[in-house]
Amino acid sequence: MPEPVASSHPITIDPTMSNAVTNAPAAPPPVEKVRVKVDGREIEVPKTMPDWQGKMQPTTMLQACKIAGVEVPHYCYHHKLPVAGNCRMCLVEFSTPMMDPATRKPVLNEDGSPKMARSVLPYEPQTPRGAIACATPISPGMEIHAASPATKQMREAVLESLLINHPLDCPICDQAGECKLQEYSVQHGQAASRFVEPKVHKPKAVDLGPRIMLDDERCILCTRCVRFTRDVAGDDALGIVNRGSYNTIASAPGRSFDNNYTLNTVDLCPVGALTSKDFRFKMRVWFLKETPSVCTSCATGCSVTVGSREGIVHRYEPRENDAVNGPWMCDSGRLNYRWIHRPDRLGKVLLRGAESDWTSAIAELAALLGSAPKGSVAFVASSRQTTEELWLVSRIARKLGALTDTVAREGEPDRLLVSADKNPNSQGARLTGVSFTEAGVTIPEIARGIDEGRIRTLVVLGEDVTKAGISSETLARVGNLVVSDILPNATTAAAHVLLPGCAHVEKRGTFINGKGRIQRFGKAIEPRGDARAEWEWLQELAVALGAVEPSRSIEGLFNRMASDVPALAGVEWARLGDLGVTVPV
Amino acid sequence: MTKVVDRSPLTFYERTYLPAILEGIKVTARHFARTVQGQNTAKDLSGGYYPETPWKVSEGYRGAPYLVRDQEGATKCVSCQLCEFVCPPKAIKITPPGPDGQAADRANAEKMPREFEINMLRCIFCGLCQEVCPEEAIFLRNDYSLTGLSREEMVYNKEKLLGLGGVHAGVQKWKHKAEEARAQETFPVKV
Ligand code: SF4
Ligand code: SF4
Ligand code: SF4
Ligand code: SF4
Numbered sequence: 001m002p003e004p005v006a007s008s009h010p011i012t013i014d015p016t017m018s019n020a021v022t023n024a025p026a027a028p029p030p031v032e033k034v035r036v037k038v039d040g041r042e043i044e045v046p047k048t049m050p051d052w053q054g055k056m057q058p059t060t061m062l063q064a065c066k067i068a069g070v071e072v073p074h075y076c077y078h079h080k081l082p083v084a085g086n087c088r089m090c091l092v093e094f095s096t097p098m099m100d101p102a103t104r105k106p107v108l109n110e111d112g113s114p115k116m117a118r119s120v121l122p123y124e125p126q127t128p129r130g131a132i133a134c135a136t137p138i139s140p141g142m143e144i145h146a147a148s149p150a151t152k153q154m155r156e157a158v159l160e161s162l163l164i165n166h167p168l169d170c171p172i173c174d175q176a177g178e179c180k181l182q183e184y185s186v187q188h189g190q191a192a193s194r195f196v197e198p199k200v201h202k203p204k205a206v207d208l209g210p211r212i213m214l215d216d217e218r219c220i221l222c223t224r225c226v227r228f229t230r231d232v233a234g235d236d237a238l239g240i241v242n243r244g245s246y247n248t249i250a251s252a253p254g255r256s257f258d259n260n261y262t263l264n265t266v267d268l269c270p271v272g273a274l275t276s277k278d279f280r281f282k283m284r285v286w287f288l289k290e291t292p293s294v295c296t297s298c299a300t301g302c303s304v305t306v307g308s309r310e311g312i313v314h315r316y317e318p319r320e321n322d323a324v325n326g327p328w329m330c331d332s333g334r335l336n337y338r339w340i341h342r343p344d345r346l347g348k349v350l351l352r353g354a355e356s357d358w359t360s361a362i363a364e365l366a367a368l369l370g371s372a373p374k375g376s377v378a379f380v381a382s383s384r385q386t387t388e389e390l391w392l393v394s395r396i397a398r399k400l401g402a403l404t405d406t407v408a409r410e411g412e413p414d415r416l417l418v419s420a421d422k423n424p425n426s427q428g429a430r431l432t433g434v435s436f437t438e439a440g441v442t443i444p445e446i447a448r449g450i451d452e453g454r455i456r457t458l459v460v461l462g463e464d465v466t467k468a469g470i471s472s473e474t475l476a477r478v479g480n481l482v483v484s485d486i487l488p489n490a491t492t493a494a495a496h497v498l499l500p501g502c503a504h505v506e507k508r509g510t511f512i513n514g515k516g517r518i519q520r521f522g523k524a525i526e527p528r529g530d531a532r533a534e535w536e537w538l539q540e541l542a543v544a545l546g547a548v549e550p551s552r553s554i555e556g557l558f559n560r561m562a563s564d565v566p567a568l569a570g571v572e573w574a575r576l577g578d579l580g581v582t583v584p585v
Numbered sequence: 586m587t588k589v590v591d592r593s594p595l596t597f598y599e600r601t602y603l604p605a606i607l608e609g610i611k612v613t614a615r616h617f618a619r620t621v622q623g624q625n626t627a628k629d630l631s632g633g634y635y636p637e638t639p640w641k642v643s644e645g646y647r648g649a650p651y652l653v654r655d656q657e658g659a660t661k662c663v664s665c666q667l668c669e670f671v672c673p674p675k676a677i678k679i680t681p682p683g684p685d686g687q688a689a690d691r692a693n694a695e696k697m698p699r700e701f702e703i704n705m706l707r708c709i710f711c712g713l714c715q716e717v718c719p720e721e722a723i724f725l726r727n728d729y730s731l732t733g734l735s736r737e738e739m740v741y742n743k744e745k746l747l748g749l750g751g752v753h754a755g756v757q758k759w760k761h762k763a764e765e766a767r768a769q770e771t772f773p774v775k776v
């Protein structure tokens with residue numbers, strides 16, 4: 001897929017969230033406050049607030065309502081997109097303090113309170129005139145009537161108009177269950193439509209790009225998709241063609257909507273107009289269990305939500321994290337989950353080809369490593385392993401005087417999110433001391449050690465070393481090859497001890513991204529077969545070798561690791577939260 | 586319309602439970618007397634004794650839920666999975682078609698289930714699936730006595746459910762949508 005054109009507005013990363021060892025934002029500079037009323041309640045809001053690019057702009061009515069805890073329904077507004085103000089869903093009635101035109105002084109009621117003037121149509125003063133909350137700045141003393149009868153009527157009218165040509169495809173629409181049109185229709189709409197004429201029919205199941213399906217009938221023309229691809233992804237691929245009720249979203253003639261960020265428009269689209277081809281008709285969203293997790297496809301480590309049901313992962317969605325990915329993620333990372341359910345997943349503990357169990361395998365490993373002469377063991381771990389697992393490897397290796405390294409994985413970066421480092425946890429490997437700043441520099445030394453007969457035992461975790469500098473011939477010289485992996489490869493085929501491993505959605509742990517953000521991820525599904533989380537058996541082994549004290553849980557293990565690794569000093573599992581903590585790297 | 590239900594506390598006599606027990610004995614005694622005289626309600630209604638002569642139920646009786654086809658023989662279910670969600674004992678299991686599943690029988694309904702299973706051992710004939718279905722695709726039919734020799738046999742699959750459900754003619758909204766769209770062939774988009 002072509003790389004998106006350089007964007008003039010790359011993703012805005014909240015500067016207050018990136019550098020400290022904490023996720024408490026630094027004290028913001030003092031901002032002038034304005035007092036406004038929302039539904040009769042007086043609140044104080046900052047005069048300016050960050051816009052979609054983080055630039056300070058006058059606070060809007062919608063932002064003020066949000067601070068007051070009042071939700072204003074909206075379609076076209078999105079806090080990380082330029083304001084368009086075209087859907088009119090956010091219309092609210094408001095009033096401002098009355099001014100005496102002669103003296104320019106506020107007019108006061110008898111009790112001394114300022115007299116308020118409701119906004120009305122100039123030519124029809126008995127009819128309230130709403131304003132779009134998403135684009136109207138507040139002014140001092142303003143009152144926003146977010147629940148007044150006039151506001152309610154405006155919402156009903158907008159929804160009725162949006163539904164005029166809407167197909168009401170809900171039973172076959174993938175958006176049903178997370179559709180803003182459904183939600184607002186129930187909350188703010190009216191039960192019946194007065195429209196009896198035939199609806200305008202538009203193209204359905206339009207192939208917009210390799211990953212996107214478009215249903216024009218369902219589109220409410222909010223232009224979120226257009227603005228995202230133009231202003232964030234930097235690929236001006238979409239637009240609206242035709243006029244009036246024939247308005248239709250389309251890609252530029254002869255162009256496919258195929259940049260590496262297209263699936264974000266599926267999340268952005270408030271209705272089911274843009275849907276993911278990958279997720280199409282796979283599962284209704286209300287069945288999906290949502291587990292906070294991290295994307296493992298590169299060192300950016302976008303925060304994601306894993307949607308799974310009954311042990312099957314159905315989709316990844318970006319989870320908003322201003323210190324990492326904002327609300328977006330790339331398509332290639334989002335779709336990189338299918339391997340979890342590959343039928344050839346390793347699921348059995350094998351001791352020299354014979355089926356075995358974890359207890360005997362760990363006992364044998366402990367005996368093997370415990371009696372190995374110093375320097376005769378080497379570890380090749382993976383930067384796809386969790387930080388806790390890498391730390392356990394480094395502790396065992398330190399005990400045995402073993403060489404350790406990880407395998408580097410490089411690729412093409414882009415301007416937005418994708419990093420050149422394709423490992424999710426290279427920093428974890430560095431900070432725990434499993435690899436040097438440059439991953440993979442020790443591997444030739446390990447290979448030489450094996451060839452010269454110094455290294456008799458090689459432990460490989462989650463990598464195919466035959467593709468990383470240790471040839472099959474060298475591997476055949478290893479006396480004891482211990483391999484833990486998820487999918488079969490040339491190294492697992494040669495293993496003397498084979499331990500089935502877990503995908504990250506099957507266990508808990510943390511990754512440290514390229515910028516030093518430690519993020520934890522949860523367990524979405526159960527491991528396959530006999531597979532066990534690597535940290536569990538690594539810890540058993542490390543305890544048997546006397547390399548660490550046992551911790552009963554991943555929380556305890558993390559905290560023990562944090563007190564041992566200088567770079568993680570002061571970090572605790574409980575403080576990681578869902579968004580993580582940044583450590584200096 | 587509100588109906589006020591009288592919930593006055595039980596009297597002392599009622600709290601002894603005797604009246605309820607006596608009422609029960611009266612019913613048993615009545616049936617006993619009728620049977621001794623050679624009369625039987627089931628026999629009166631169906632002309633014989635269950636199970637040799639199955640009980641006749643009236644049209645509209647709400648027994649086992651089955652899938653139905655429309656008047657053109659097309660599967661009505663679009664795999665929206667609302668019935669699966671609402672089913673209290675979780676008797677329904679639907680396998681959605683996925684991105685590359687078979688196309689729906691009705692052109693623009695876009696999808697239908699790959700597999701649809703009802704575990705009749707779990708089903709309590711509550712009718713919520715019929716009530717929730719936006720496609721009028723599942724109905725409680727007249728069967729009330731389902732038997733089988735194994736648990737697996739009691740899990741009815743899509744084919745079996747469609748076979749038992751038969752035809753239920755309806756409004757055919759997808760067909761009408763397609764016709765309406767075809768009538769607007771002047772739609773200006775040509776991209
Ligand atoms: S977009 Fe929303 S309202 Fe429209 S068919 Fe889909 S789920 Fe229903
Ligand atoms: S396709 Fe979706 S996001 Fe794009 S304009 Fe239509 S409703 Fe908005
Ligand atoms: S009748 Fe009730 S229990 Fe039976 S399948 Fe339908 S919803 Fe489930
Ligand atoms: S039977 Fe009805 S409710 Fe159940 S999946 Fe099919 S269409 Fe939906």
Ligand code: FES
Nearest residue numbers: 074076087088134
């Ligand atoms: S949110 Fe669309 S006009 Fe304000």
